[in-house]
Amino acid sequence: MISVESYKRPETIAEALKLLKTGKFGIIAGGTDVIPQMRHTPARSLLDIGKLGLDFVRENDNTVEIGAAATHSQIQNNPLIQRFLPLLSTACGLVGSWQIRNRGTIGGNIVNASPCADSAPALLIYDTKVVLLSSQGRRSVNLSEFIKKPYLTVLTAKDLVHSFVCQKGDDSAGNSFIKLGRRQAVNISRMTIAVSLVRDDSNKITMAKIAVGSVFPTPTRISELENKLIGQIVSKELFDETADLAADLMIKASGVRWSTPYKKPVLIGLMRRALVGASGIKEIPA
Amino acid sequence: MSSDLTPKIKFRLNGIDMEKEVPAGWTLLRYLREELGLTGTKCGCEIGECGACTVLMNGKPVNSCLVMAPQIENASIWTIEGVTPPGGTALHPVQKAFIECDAVHCGFCTPGMVMTTIGLLLQNKKPDNSQIKQALAGNLCRCTGYIQIFEAVRLAAAMISENDMRPFRENISEN
Incomplete structure (x- = not known):
């Protein structure tokens, strides 16, 4: 059985950052990692980022930016990602089950920082930067430096992962993704x-x-x-x-x-x- | 009184608009079973491995054990109880197909299997064998060995009409 101390579902990023500043909240998005983890931990205060509009995918000149709350299904099926980041589309299509892909988010996959996170190798190929927000402002960290060791990132309790900025892949590249x-x-x-x-x-x-x-x-x-x-x-x-x-x-x-x-x-x-x-x-x- | 731990939210359940105070610390699965009495959705592993708790959320199959109750705000949820057409005398073609193909043994996985099947047929009217297997990979059955279940999905695909699927199409986004 799981239990929570408090549950906030803010409507704006500003409101979310203000709550995070207290350092009391754990973030929940798709919940596919957080909810099973909560079965083994004492009651927590949760901050649900589901209403912040972080499920976007947008194209810039040389990059594609993916909101932290975009689901694996969304990424798998998004035409921009299929065209410019094909390895990421493939990787996200292999995550868990259809049910998991419909809820689990790319932000969660990376923040969980498992050595076997399926989306991570694909994001690394596209020289991805992680955009972080906090009440202090905005900063951007290379994904290769974001994950410090297994299950640990540079993220503090006051940070919110906003998005992933990926360099578009070379059109003429041949790609291969293998998951064992x-x-x-x-x-x-x-x-x-x-x-x-x-x-x-x-x-x-x-x-x-x-x-x-x-x-x-x-x-x-x-x-x-x-x-x-x-x-x-x-x-x-x-x-x-x-x-x-x-x-x-x-x-x-x-x-x-x-x-x-x-x-x-x-x-x-x-x-x-x-x-x-x-x-x-x-x-x-x- | 609506508070942090019992937010008042709107959602649609089995085609009916609802406005309720939901327990924030509960999963959707627990809310359906223990508060609303909808025990057709089964509680299996509670970690998103078995698929017995599958429901449709905006037309897409999700594990209700991995959704927090407040997260269904403004969403359309369908459970197995809503699958039978109103009146309760007839079965939905997907249910008929499962019976026809002997795709039910102990029955514990069946509600989840049926919900995922409906989710699949909403996206893809004529799925091939590999698409069926891929869609149902998150639903475990420890009795049948799956052959009859895959047959039931093929039969359901052959039997359904758009009328049978229309109710589930509310709030379906692109992906």
């Missing part, structure tokens, strides 16, 4: 990989972005892999070496653990598959 779970749906990701590649007519890779979830303590872009690929001609050997390097980096970061005999070959296999998928080439030359 124990079943096809309603699973917690065991591993997620997002890859975006651009190659020229000679099959030389001119742009490479790679981000992973559940490989390192937090969702992470892997610049070592990106640098290895850029300027190289697509080949089986290149992708094999890149996938091996990913596994080496994982073990370097976390040490050999009980799960390593499983995770190492799986990461290598999935990374290869993601690279091949994003390259758009069916028969990769040896």
Whole structure:
């Protein structure tokens, strides 16, 4: 059974920030993480951000801005996101179940800061900045710095996540998103990989972005892999070496653990598959 | 008296406009079952894994165990009790299809299955097998093995008319 001490549902952002300034409130949006968590915690004061109009998706020159309270379903089906941030649309379409996607929000997915948050690798590919509001004003933090460690962000009790500003993806990029779970749906990701590649007519890779979830303590872009690929001609050997390097980096970061005999070959296999998928080439030359 | 913990809100439930003081600390599931006596919506896992508590919120399936009661303000909610056409003598085609296909065994998951099925058919009149499986992935059944349930959804899709679906279309937004 859950219980609350007080429940506020403000109509304006100003009102919400004033309440947050007291430091007493926990924020609730879709509730798909907060409500199950409340079963194990003492009564809390909740601030519901459902009436603040934070479920927008809007296009600027080089960016798409997504309100923190946009649901996974909304993001999955939004034409702007499908066009400019296709990996994010795919990632959000794989979250939980249809019921969860209809309620769970992107803000909640990121604020919860789980190592396996499905939307995070996709947002990292698009160099996302998190826009925060507080009674002190507005600030913007790179997503890569926003999540500090598992389940911990730079957010204070006085902050409200307003939106995510994502750089539009390259139109000519090939993209691949792989989510590994124990079943096809309603699973917690065991591993997620997002890859975006651009190659020229000679099959030389001119742009490479790679981000992973559940490989390192937090969702992470892997610049070592990106640098290895850029300027190289697509080949089986290149992708094999890149996938091996990913596994080496994982073990370097976390040490050999009980799960390593499983995770190492799986990461290598999935990374290869993601690279091949994003390259758009069916028969990769040896 | 309306307060922080019992806000007075308007919502639509099974097609009827309501204005009520709701307990702010309760989930929608608990509110439906314990305050309104609508026990057709089942309480299973209470963490959004099983789908037994599925209701439609503005035409979309949601886990009512993961919605706080004040969050239904200005929303249209449909529960299994509202699915049967007024009068209570006939069943809805989706319910008929579940019976026809033996898609009900112990029956605990059925209300949630029916609500998700209606949500699916609101969006997609002729879902293919993979769309059916994807839509129902958040509804667990420990009896039937799902085959009969998927058959029931296909049969329901073949039987329904727009008339059967119209009531549920209120307040449906794009996504």
